Structures are given as C-alpha cells and as structure tokens.
Amino acid sequence: MRQTVQKPDCAAIACQDCGLYQLCLPMGLNSADTVLLDHYVKRKRTIKRGQMLYRVGEQFSYAYAIRSGSVKTSVSTEDGRQQITGFHIPGELLGLNAIDENRHNCEAVALETTSVCEISVNCFDELARQIPAVHFQMLRIMSKEIRHNQEQMLLLGKKNAEERLATYLLTLSRRFAMRNYSPTQFNLSMSRSDIGSYLGIAEETVCRILARFQEEGVIVSERRLVVLKDVKRLGSIARESRPATARVIPLLRPSHATFLNGAL
Amino acid sequence: MRQTVQKPDCAAIACQDCGLYQLCLPMGLNSADTVLLDHYVKRKRTIKRGQMLYRVGEQFSYAYAIRSGSVKTSVSTEDGRQQITGFHIPGELLGLNAIDENRHNCEAVALETTSVCEISVNCFDELARQIPAVHFQMLRIMSKEIRHNQEQMLLLGKKNAEERLATYLLTLSRRFAMRNYSPTQFNLSMSRSDIGSYLGIAEETVCRILARFQEEGVIVSERRLVVLKDVKRLGSIARESRPATARVIPLLRPSHATFLNGAL
DNA sequence: AGAAAACCTTGACGCGCGTCAACCTTGTTG
DNA sequence: CAACAAGGTTGACGCGCGTCAAGGTTTTCT
DSSP: OOOSSSOSSGGGOOGGGOTTTTTSTTTTOOHHHHHHHHHHEEEEEEEOTTOEEEOTTOBOOEEEEEEESOEEEEEEOTTSOEEEEEEEOTTOEEOGGGTTTTBOSSEEEESSSEEEEEEEHHHHHHHHHHOHHHHHHHHHHHHHHHHHHHHHHHHHHHOOHHHHHHHHHHHHHHHHHHTTBOSSEEEOSSOHHHHHHHHTSOHHHHHHHHHHHHHTTSEEEETTEEEESOHHHHHHHHOOSSOOOOOOOOOSOOBOOSSSTTOO | OOOSSSOSSGGGOOGGGOTTTTTSTTTTOOHHHHHHHHHHEEEEEEEOTTOEEEOTTOBOOEEEEEEESOEEEEEEOTTSOEEEEEEEOTTOEEOGGGTTTTBOSSEEEESSSEEEEEEEHHHHHHHHHHOHHHHHHHHHHHHHHHHHHHHHHHHHHHOOHHHHHHHHHHHHHHHHHHTTBOSSEEEOSSOHHHHHHHHTSOHHHHHHHHHHHHHTTSEEEETTEEEESOHHHHHHHHOOSSOOOOOOOOOSOOBOOSSSTTOO
C-alpha cells in the first residue's frame, strides 16, 4: 500500500512495487523473480469487518496475502465454542495450512475493512518450480506459523491469566516495532471477547486484568487504545520462554497505528 | 521396519523397502524418485528412553523420520514449566519447523528406545529441486502439523479436563486404527505426567479422570494399558469439532501394539 | 436524531482443578 | 535380593477464574 500515485483503487499495484514485499511471499526473491511472481498474483479483494475470507470445509482455491486491515482465524467445537488461533496483519500469508486436505480447516474473518491479494492454488506448483525461492519462502512461512502455535500452546497450557495478557501485549508491541510503529502505544482492532477467545480466558477476565495492570501503572488502556507504561515490568509478569531477542528490522515509516488498519 | 530379513541391525534398509514409506517423506513418490531420495537419507541413529534427539537453540542440521519407538516434543517457559506439543510415532517427520530460524525451537526426547533416519538439511534444496513431489510432501507434512496444533489450541483453550482426556484417547485410537492396530486396546509409551503436560492439566487430574471413566465403564485402564469399552460414549464426552471422518487407510499388519514401540 | 445492537466494565458467587501430601506398586541397580 | 527411584493413585483443601447479572458507553442502522 501507500504507493504514491494513481487510481484511488490500488488494485493495480505490482508485487515489486508493494510496500509489503519484504514481509510477504516475495521476500528473498530477486527482482526478476518478483516480476514473474507478479504474474501469478491476482489483486485484490476487499472485505468488510465481520465478513469471511474463507470458512471451514471450503475448497482450498486461494491463499491470501493481507495488504491492509486485519483478520482473525479460528476453529470451533461442534457445540459452538470458538478458539481464535491467530490475528493476522499486512504482509502475512493466510490459508496455506489447507494444503494437506485441500480444504480449509479454520475460518478467517476480517476484524476491519481489509484488502487482500489472492494467489490461486493452481499456480503454486508452477510457481515453486519456476522460482525455487518461493518454495523455500512457503516453508518458512509455515515454519513460522508452527512456532507461533507452539508458543500459544505453552501459553494456553501453562500460563495464568495475568501472564497471558502480559505476553499478548508484549507480542503485539514487538510486531508493531518490527514495522516501525510505536511499540508502546497502539490501537487494537479486536474486541475484548476476541482477545479472551485467543488467550483461552473469559472476556470479563480480560477486562479485569487490564484494569489491574492500569491500577498498577503498567499500562493505560481505554477501549481499543493501549499505552504500555512499564515494558520491563510487563516482561517480568509474562515470564517468557525466549529472552525476547526481537530483531527489530526497520521496514517502513515510523508512526503509530491502529492494529495496522490501512497501515502500510 | 519389519523387513523380512538380514542384519539384526536394520540400518541398511532402503526407503523403497521401508514399511513406512507410505507414511513418511517418500509418500506419493514414484519408485524412481524413491531411489533418488534414498540417496539422501542417512540411516540410522538409535536413542534410548529419555535421550534427546535435539534441543532448543541447537543448529538445524537434520530432520528426523521415526522408524520405531516414539518421541515427545516440548517447549518451556524460562522458569521451567514445560508444555508437550506432540507425541510422534513411526513414519512421522520431525524438526522441519526449525527451517525458519535455522535452529530448533522445541526439544525432542525419546519416550522409549527409538530409531530414526536422519535427513541432512543441506540436501533439502537439492532434493526438492530434483524431486518436486518432495517439495509438496514437505508442505503437506507441515500443513498437517499446523492443523494438529490448531485442534490442540482448541482443546487447551476451550475444553474441560474430561473432554481433553476423551479427545486424547479417541485421537490415539484413530492413529492406531490407521496403522491397523487395535483401536480399542493399546499401550501408552508416555507417563501420566506427560499426558497431563500435553493436555494442560495436572498429572493427578489425569489419574482421577481415568479412574472416573473406568467407574463409568467407558474404559479399562491399568498403568500403561488402556482398553476402550464404549467408544461412542467417549465421543460424546469429547464433543469433537469434526464429525470424526477418520479415513482408515489399512497399511500394515493387524495386531495390537504398545504406543508403537518397534511396532512397524 | 433516535433506536438498537455491540461492546465494555464491574460485582457477587461458586466450582473445577491445581497443589500438597501420603502411600502404593513397579522397575532399576549394585 | 535389598534398596532405591520412578511412576501411579487417592484424599483434603482452597483459590483462580468462569458464569451470571446489571448497567454504562460507543457504534451502527434506519
């Protein structure tokens, strides 16, 4: 996004001109390859808050790269309890995990107005054959997702509610930092209920603990706005597994953002 | 395993002669490709119960295919709480999720005497280029792991202890069924404490609920042996997300087994 | 603008399950 | 075979957090 020019509809922008190419599938490709990749990517589709990108059981026809906005993915029990498995932001690729069964096994819903690029599944074979780096990048993307899921299982299996919230806020903070947004002040695009569902705790518990953090001067939070006042203390509450060696790779303009709505 | 012949050390067996090739990396390859793949696979390494296959932070040099025995993988908080993220059995490929960071982000420990094939990471590039189907198979393997992790997050985030145990037993049962072992009678290779760590509940709770299931006539369990007496009831306790359409693909000899020790 | 819906917050209450402890059984080792 | 270690089981107790409820605030829709 944030190309300098032309049509109000940015649909025409090519991969090599997209501000996200350093985060997205083209990452690591040389420019000739990027041009080639561009041939296979269809842009774009825009969906509104609450609309579905895909649902469970649906034929796996496209993978989606998020250009702006944000998306939640979730799985459910048959009696309707829903577990949010991830929040996804610009530059991230969605839906690859349907490869195995050829149909989607989770559902993806927009948290706000969101625009995505579609990549047809039929292209993947061709694509990976013509551009070996794409193959590698697909593996990296899935590998990263597995790592995230493992951290999340650790959180869900072994941490109490306070640790979960602290971990959550710090993870968000780092994701913002990596995109050169303020790591200490941001807007959430997801509701308290979404946060609770993601962290495996009740909505009310989310509220209560945010309130407690605020009383203790660790954060300021009002509705969707969050300001981290004492990151160090937050870290000691979270008791993280890794020593938080977040390599901050400056990519984009500094500023502070909503949960990346129209951010890039 | 279970080749009919030769050396007591089965190290010499080739991929195309391995009883597991329908489950493992070679799945879907034609026989010429399998011969080629065979060139890259080093077999074998044997580790004893409690020994590590790899540890967190270790350089990612090999992926491992399990030939016999079983392995648990886990991640930990810095203060030592450990979450088991999976139990792995013959035919499964381990360690691929280290691709992204080039070092292992979980640890793998043998639950019993276990033998594995090593596949050098340096081969992957070459391999995937020469045999496109390997590329696809790697994606499928990771995709399957992500799907498993999602189900596990649902379990950890939304299910109570009883549902967790019931889900666990049924999942085991299906894995055995898929390998033509008895789905209603099997031995576990993991301790109660491991089960608890995997399911996000205390060891004592595992015992108590198994005892309760037994009182209710749903199972019989004594130490590591489990017999499922009422699978239907177990299913209704578990309240699963999918209608349990386990495609049972008969692969191997019928029998009943320990948690796959030397099973195949 | 007004109504309705969605979202957020706070309080009261109770139960599911973690924790601690004691004891038993099985496997391991010198 | 004795001694120990590891694993498994059961009971007692209490607290963290889910659930229910009520009310406030913001956003969406007509």
